[in-house]
Amino acid sequence: MLLLRTSLRGLSTFRSFSTSRVLRSDLSYQVFGPEKEEPSRNPIVFLHGLFGSKQNNRSISKALARDSKRQVFILDLRNHGDSFHSDDHTYTAMAEDVAKFIHQQSLKECVLIGHSMGAKTAMTVALDSPSLVSALIPVDNAPVNAPLKSDFGKYVRGMQEIEAQGVSKQSDADKILKEYEESLPIRQFLLTNLVRGDNGSMKFRVPVSILGEALSAGEMANFPFSESDSVTYDGPALFVRGTRSRYVSEDTIPAIRKFFPKAQIADVEAGHWLISENPEAFRQKVVKFLHETP
Template sequence: MMLNRISFYAPIGLRAFSTARVSRRELAFQVFGPENEAVQRDPIVFLHGLFGSKQNNRTISKALARDLKCRIYNLDLRNHGDSFHAPEHNYSAMAEDVQEFMDQQKLEKSVLIGHSMGAKVVMTVALQSPERVSALISVDNAPVNAALKSDFPKYVRGMQKVEEAKVSKQSDADKILKEYEESLPIRQFLLTNLVRSDDNILKFRVPLSVIGDALDNMADFPFSASEGKRYDGPTLFVRGTRSRYVSDKTMPAIKQFFPNAQIADVEAGHWLISENPEGFRQGMFQRS
């Protein structure tokens, strides 16, 4: 089993709790795990994708905490969820945020799991500081420069139209978004970012202008093969069978950066954790 290959154990008392950010530069997070476990595996740090938040991974994190009896930290990356907003939004900056979070929480080593944007963040952390990463799981993204699907700029435009309309009902926001995205589940996912202002107007908690300007950065990967960076620890790439983000063409790059990488295919599209959570869980455990 992929996660059974984690070798570092440390005594630590656990309790389940959640917290929002307490200062401008700290990441908001939630924690799941057994309360009275005297000895545990390395903790897991779990990162969401673009337009997501720590809430997206609550259900799967509870299941993994139960299965593995370890502490799981769900983070809100910068410019997402309850975390701070900043004009710089790229993988190097987000990786630095994650390492600072690990320092703040006194996490010597962690298993890192990330989906989509979060996947490139955890890959960046592993290549920058391999000694801090006991295992790596990348969910439907690869260490390559690859243009994002054209849907993402469209989502930003639709969300900006919602804010311009100054709607007070989510149903009205959905009607506007429907002009930009036909899929109801995707619209519902985007609408999880809506918050109500003091004047009863709905707006998005993600800074749309920052995210819009950063979309090109989200297509990049901060390292090139010529730099010789590599992470030799246990690595799993989980990919959706109906997604194009981790094609067979990316395998040479994956193996160059992550020579011990294994691949698990899950019957799903890009949003595979929500589309097929049991398939995702099984994919994590089926590799030896």
């Protein structure tokens, strides 16, 4: 266990720890925040988006652990990071994984934060197992069936081309991917999944074909519940959306209110990748909400 000491405003020191391991459920995770022996509020479970991993949320999780004095668990969802691979890549399956993780860690009630794919997963957990969730923070996604507004299908084709060419350097992989995506930050994000295989060539640690099939089948655009369902999550919820993103438009607000009657809407000056684009504004919105939440 790695012990970290972090200064807190108004407090002399704050003991944190980080540990990475794979459970029998094969969900890889890390933890930041106060040790379990110390009194704390309900822990946070943080879920990344498509093609992401727990690595993407390390910095913001350390800040939230410091500011909220809570444990923060960052997970690798199935088919991502160091977690297991499965042909079944749906929100229902991912929500079951997260609920199992919460039970295995004896976390009881948690604050669930999720971005994009992780947001829909978090919403599904809250609607399926509301007793496990003390508060919900979906980031730039809504509980609706809607076409994806990013070029994820194009990214898959670029990633498949990289593997097909058997490149041995990340710079060569970036040259290929540039033909599919002009944005350097997005290419860098996708290439965080690139690792060196046993034969020396570069490959992706995510199962590109499985994720491509899930995208083609519309699984990532869908939501497991429809507005005709009577299920709701009646706990506190904060929907954080990017002002330059189209994922949480005004048209989605009725569905949000239907499933999550206590939902608040918070805007951050950013696009869809708002946690990395404007982390300070995101941190402030979340910390304010958490200070009002058990």
